[in-house]
Amino acid sequence: MSTATKSYAAPSATAPLAPLTIERRTPTEADVEIEILYCGVCHSDLHQARNEWGNSVFPVVPGHEIVGRVTSVGSGVTRFKVGDMAAVGCMVDSCRTCPNCKQGLEQYCDNNMTQTYNDDDRKYGGRTYGGYSERIVVDENYTLKIPSNLEAAAVAPLLCAGITTYSPLRHWKVTKGQKVGIVGLGGLGHMGLKFAHAFGAKVVLFTTSPGKAEDAKRLGADEVVLSKDAEAMQKHARSFDFILDCVSADHDINAYINLLKVDGTLTLVGAPEKPLAIGAFGLLMGRRSFAGSGIGGIAETQEMLDFCGEHNIVSDIEMIDIHQINDAYDRLLKSDVKYRFVIDMASLKK
């Protein structure tokens, strides 16, 4: 049993996104059916729509920053009822039995999480389709609650950009008294700024764009450094406890590694396609670490949303209609968005 559902899909790596009708399963006992109100636009949507990671199976219905209203619940669902607001992030299932799942690190499931789109559906077969659609049906264990005081559209990007930056800042214990760098002011970086500031750190934003300084300060930066200014960079040598690198393009990581204190860590959350060239000496001469981090587990995503509710944190967004998505992708490539596109999914019904 399934329900015909309007969506926007990439039919191939080279064709623009266009309307497509997909099927959603009728909710099982464990499921929540959500009418999607808003869906954020993540750079990985574009990567996968264009098969830039080489793992796309078409059609691809992107979207993993999903906020909506519950329209139906299975008989076993206890945490949601019809009419509740609900959210879905980057994953809709995982094996639930491996050590990582048991620790709440479902994103690192040894048997691979089931991603919200462009993935094999481990339980129901076929492929998963994301949030550029009218509705989605998800196991309640992979469905999040959102704080009622926040603007729903601006919550959507928290489900990926938010948790992707919140989780490493928490894991590496960023706190008051520390000096923390955020590299890049885009969808991820602007959330990194907000969280690092909220956690009490002294926050320095690194950017290649002089025009972003004022905005960065509004978003939580104590200082802004132009990464192309070698002298300005040198002033910060060996001074950072932690640096969160939010850049998805190829860039010189070594320049930032040299800004870390002894035992400091630079954590990458962007996903550059090409390998990064890392000099050994920058790591050796200070026992520094270059790490990576991917989204967060379900419990931590809920913790992040609750934290945002308490501290009134949302994403800075620009709302678009679904038929503007191809233009939005082009603008995304030019970093022409402050700081996250969110699709008003009501536009899909027009």
Next chain:
Amino acid sequence: MSTATKSYAAPSATAPLAPLTIERRTPTEADVEIEILYCGVCHSDLHQARNEWGNSVFPVVPGHEIVGRVTSVGSGVTRFKVGDMAAVGCMVDSCRTCPNCKQGLEQYCDNNMTQTYNDDDRKYGGRTYGGYSERIVVDENYTLKIPSNLEAAAVAPLLCAGITTYSPLRHWKVTKGQKVGIVGLGGLGHMGLKFAHAFGAKVVLFTTSPGKAEDAKRLGADEVVLSKDAEAMQKHARSFDFILDCVSADHDINAYINLLKVDGTLTLVGAPEKPLAIGAFGLLMGRRSFAGSGIGGIAETQEMLDFCGEHNIVSDIEMIDIHQINDAYDRLLKSDVKYRFVIDMASLKK
């Protein structure tokens, strides 16, 4: 006041090492004068003799794995007396006032440690000259004691190869119940094997040389994996708590990063000249870290030597005369040594 001292030096990046008379200062109040009995041959001796790191000022007298007998002490020296055995490692001074020095991390001194050779002498001017020489004069605070039960010649390599592997295994808390990888079976790797085994871990050695399997097991490996055997590598995917990479040549780090568990760390202690190409996904998909570590502090070096005394750990060595040093360098480049050359410095007097 100074003492003419026989040494072996590289006169330039392209000439072989040859005899050279250098001057050693008369011990000051704080100094210990040591007659050098044995000096280990580290790969970094060769790098610097040939200016492969671009930082050499010639002549270079290499050698930072020094064991000898105290022949004179300054009036303020309390920990050594004439006739004691003593050792000197990779550094002979540091600023002593920065936060790292104060924490016993002199090797990461914010004002740069004074290296035992090929460095500016911060206190007495001129250049530092290393252990390929008759004697050395060193501040007692940078001089180590060696356990009397160990064979002195085989202790020498502990001063660099030993501490370089001991320190990261301790810092990343390698212990019983863990699975630990050691990459490369050379001077560093063979010490890494001994320490990881002594710390109670299950130890897997990765090597490109099938002929090294038996020796690796004798040295402490529970298992040996040929790194070119993709199938054998794949069997260990996502299973290591920690990997110590002891390879100085260019090699594929990503293959090892993929063998780490979630939150695992691969630490590099070799110093490849060229930057290493690191794929973002291997780090992101498991919150893994790629780190570096350089030698250890003075207190930790003493701790390591004491640990070796208690557990009867020394380096496996091949003794050479000083006039064989150029041949030894050639053999080092072919990994033709089990596992560390140590120079019998009595040969310098012949």
